[in-house]
Amino acid sequence: MGWVKQWPKIVLALLLQLLAIGVLALLVKGLSLVVSPPYPDWALVLAQAVIAALLSWWLPYWWRWIQLFIPIGLYAALLLDVSPLMALVLFVLLWLVFRNSVVNRVPLYLTNDITRQALKELVKDRSSVRFIDLGCGLGHNVVYMSKLANVQQSLGVETAWLPYWWAKTQAILRGGQVLRQDIDSVDLSQYELIYAFLSPEPMPKLWQKVQAEMQPDAIFVSNSFAVPDVIPDAIWQLADKRQTELFVYKKDSLSESNQELKHA
Ligand SMILES: C[S@@+](CC[C@H](N)C(=O)[O-])C[C@H]1O[C@@H](n2cnc3c(N)ncnc32)[C@H](O)[C@@H]1O
Structure with a gap:
């Protein structure tokens, strides 16, 4: 398990989101025996976010919030019909500022x-x-x-x-x-x-x-x-x-x- 912790946090976060989809699929399967589908999209997205945040409990605490807000943010962007270009612009901006968080595992925070x-x-x-x-x-x-x-x-x-x-x-x-x-x-x-x-x-x-x-x-x-x-x-x-x-x-x-x- 120790070697997994050496992986870049962003890769672990992505894998945990995928794992959360798997857990959610199992839960939906179980739930369908009691309450018949379809289920509202917002409930599934919320469940995905909460499961991903829970699965990320062992990462530094701010990752739990990131894991919670990413599915909700993506869903909100879809609802609001935000252009995918915006996501690209946001990604480029984040890369220009936080490149070293990924490459060297050193984020940007400032001396007081x-x-x-x-x-x-x-x-x-x-x-x-x-x-x-x-x-x-x-x-x-x-x-x-x-x-x-x-x-x-x-x-x-x-x-x-x-x-x-x-x-x-x-x-x-x-x-x-x-x-x-x-x-x-x-x-x-x-x-x-x-x-x-x-x-x-x-x-x-x-x-x-x-x-x-x-x-x-x-x-x-x-x-x-x-x-x-x-x-x-x-x-x-x-x-x-x-x-x-x-x-x-x-x-x-x-x-x-x-x-x-x-x-x-
Ligand atoms: C925590 S911030 C500190 C910023 C500043 N020294 C201060 O105290 O306010 C660390 C900075 O180091 C930069 N950094 C990390 N690894 C680096 C590297 N190998 N070469 C140059 N800069 C690097 C990051 O991009 C980030 O801006």
């Missing part, structure tokens, strides 16, 4: 102001900092860091097209630099503050890269997602609504005795 202030705090004693945001989303961190007096370079890399265009425009207008580049191809030895807000999925591979390339005096900061089996040099717990945790790693200081809990 309190976290950005913590990043500033982390390097306040350094006179010269080169900052990189690995997967910079809409570029807010890049712009913010570019305005700090001790930040000499502020770069973001991003591969999802719409966030990239947005971040690039922001950088041109407000400061910093954004490149359409994959995290894998960045040379991390050029930066003193390496920041990532990704997901659990890429962390083991990213840590290999960080260890191989990061300079001894640099720090790697991961928002919310710790590197598995590696003890951070420090954990900053922030006083924001989502109780953000910043995991701070140095190249060589990984022993448990170095662990420090800081309340910001």
